Amino acid sequence: MNYYTFEKTTRQKLKPNGSVAESERFIVCEPLDVCEGDRITFGPTRLGAPVMGVFYDAEDQPLAILNYANVEIAHSFKEGMVMATAIAPAGAKAIRLQLPLQDKEFYHIYINEECPKMEEPKNPLYGRNVLTVGDSLCAAAKDVAVDGMKGWARRIRDHFGANVTNAGVGGAACSNCRIMIEKYSFWHQIFRQITRFEGEYDYILLEGGGNDAWDKAPLGRISDSFDPSTFDLTTYAGGMEMLIYTAVKEYGDTAAIGHMSIFKTPHYFKTLFSGDYFALGKEICQKWGIEYLDIYNNVEFDTVQYTVDGIHANAAGYDVLQPYINAFLPKMRPVSKAIYDKVQKL
Numbered sequence: 001m002n003y004y005t006f007e008k009t010t011r012q013k014l015k016p017n018g019s020v021a022e023s024e025r026f027i028v029c030e031p032l033d034v035c036e037g038d039r040i041t042f043g044p045t046r047l048g049a050p051v052m053g054v055f056y057d058a059e060d061q062p063l064a065i066l067n068y069a070n071v072e073i074a075h076s077f078k079e080g081m082v083m084a085t086a087i088a089p090a091g092a093k094a095i096r097l098q099l100p101l102q103d104k105e106f107y108h109i110y111i112n113e114e115c116p117k118m119e120e121p122k123n124p125l126y127g128r129n130v131l132t133v134g135d136s137l138c139a140a141a142k143d144v145a146v147d148g149m150k151g152w153a154r155r156i157r158d159h160f161g162a163n164v165t166n167a168g169v170g171g172a173a174c175s176n177c178r179i180m181i182e183k184y185s186f187w188h189q190i191f192r193q194i195t196r197f198e199g200e201y202d203y204i205l206l207e208g209g210g211n212d213a214w215d216k217a218p219l220g221r222i223s224d225s226f227d228p229s230t231f232d233l234t235t236y237a238g239g240m241e242m243l244i245y246t247a248v249k250e251y252g253d254t255a256a257i258g259h260m261s262i263f264k265t266p267h268y269f270k271t272l273f274s275g276d277y278f279a280l281g282k283e284i285c286q287k288w289g290i291e292y293l294d295i296y297n298n299v300e301f302d303t304v305q306y307t308v309d310g311i312h313a314n315a316a317g318y319d320v321l322q323p324y325i326n327a328f329l330p331k332m333r334p335v336s337k338a339i340y341d342k343v344q345k346l
Helices: 151-160 190-195 210-214 236-251 276-288 315-331 337-345
Strands: 012-014 020-022 026-029 039-046 053-056 062-066 072-076 081-087 094-100 108-111 129-133 163-166 203-207 256-260 291-293
Touching: 012 094, 039 072, 039 094, 129 151, 129 190, 151 163, 151 315, 190 236, 203 236, 203 315, 210 236, 236 256, 236 276, 236 337, 256 315, 276 291, 291 315
Parallel strands: 129 163, 129 203, 203 256, 256 291
Antiparallel strands: 012 020, 012 026, 026 094, 039 081, 039 108, 053 062, 053 094, 072 081
């Protein structure tokens, strides 16, 4: 019998001292009755989680904290996920278990029963490492942070259970139109963000172009080569190709790479932004063989309701965009071996 039911959970997390706190990312099941010696098998859970659950005594006081040091492994999955087993200690009368919100559909709890062999959770990004790069929309300057993260990066983390690093910087551009201005930094050319934080990444989501349009950076042209020496970084096209090239050079043999455009901003750019930049960006993605998410042409986005100033999305705006991003990410793939080999030989 699976003792876990999502309906009997609360949006809380268990603290290392056994108390509970409000949380947007975690849920905690209602207390389940146990006795000394009971075997409780639960998961999938992350082996390195500092708190997996808590045993309580008859007075509802924390008795023992469950973590990787005091559980047995009943079954292992990929990416460090396991079904774990704990033995109820003397004096135990109840147990509460904690899980990330996105795990609710495939979590199980068994008490004094053999855990059946389970399939891998059907979530391609679960436990994977995701890197997001881009401008202020990626950095999510106007969103509300939850557990230290904002924007689509935070929503990817919460929806998929992925490990997300957001390297986006407000004001960044694909071309060098921003870094040529003294007040902007090295990271304001987006391709440089690929190596901003060290790590091994399984998915790399690219975004940018709005600031190139705002600064009227030249569109440029698509190079007939994959050689970065042929990319004109004073142009949007050259910067965009350098962005993809850098992602492929660093992670392209294994990392899935994709690019997304932003939404239309008629109340901000008016006639300035014709969409020519993103039309060219789509062609560049086709050249490199990476997936392209065309938010600009395919998503109805009310910039009055969903932005704070005509271009910077608010929290509701990110909620509108997220289903499109969530559907896009599993479609992303690494570049072809032929393109990867060309890049590595340069």
